[in-house]
Amino acid sequence: MKQPFRLALAVLLSLLPPLSATAQGLTLDEISDYLNSLKNAEASFSQINADGSRSTGKLYISRPGQARFEYAPPEQTLVLASGGQVAIFDGKSNGTPEQYPLKRTPLNLVLARNVDLAKAETVVNLGSDASMTWVEAQDPEHPEYGSILLIFTPKPTTLRQWIIRDEFGSQTTVQLGEMKLGESYSNFLFDIATEVERRGN
Template structure:
């Protein structure tokens, strides 16, 4: 095949490519704006939709108060909760037992989101970041405990707001939490994050 013949054969495909809309280009991540937002997010409450590793979906209400405190109340099953009190995470599962299973908060990347102060410039914290028209995505790990897993935080661009996060454990299990509503600045009663108090009420 001659060069002229090859070019003639390719012309229809070139014309098709030129007719297609341009691919959205990746944009520069505004790390300063994301960092300022996370630092300023001291307390919040709202609703969420959680996709579990097995594909099941749960919904519920959450309450957040930095440093280190968050509470998830699930709509179903009744009584299911997850509470972080600043040091520990208590998992309340009415199907298995009447006492919460406890884990150190620093054993999960969720602790990064609940830090009193976070700096995205901390060495080893950010593993990747992208920004496009749909939002900004930042992948982080705990530099002191990278084997605990990673968390991908997603934000809207304008204005900057947390929309979801996804935690991947060292075994590869993924749990995604999409925030269906978020009210920053909501004042929280500290008793909401008391695992012992919740456990006492749970056993009644």
């Protein structure tokens, strides 16, 4: 799986509205409710890559099933999720995008119509202390793919960081700018076929 796609997953799960509860003792059901509360949203992001370099971009999300990740120059990568597929467009090429079934990616868990972490059997670590709560998840059938870690802070509870650890132990961290919630987006913003046609692929 390409690096931009793993990074896009990191951004998506950082874009969640604040909870009213404290970060201590959050249950899987409470976290599932939190994910399910996300409908339409957008945010800029700053990303710290495994080699210490930084990337920036903007994310748009419309649940269920749709997301758009725009990476700023010089990267210029575009990642779209819609229609049960994820497509990665190389900003430096007009070639056909790489595509993956959404159901085979962690992105499917977040964009699903109804998120239920307790039943999904993906959580391998849930814990908290006085300052934060963390949730770690991985594919139960393919743990060698690595894991994803969410870190929450309290009062009000907010997802501050999202960390992806790959199969080699490298990690990528995403930090968000100001979020806009409740926006209205055209489905064309997320449509893979429309983007392919626009690029003349």
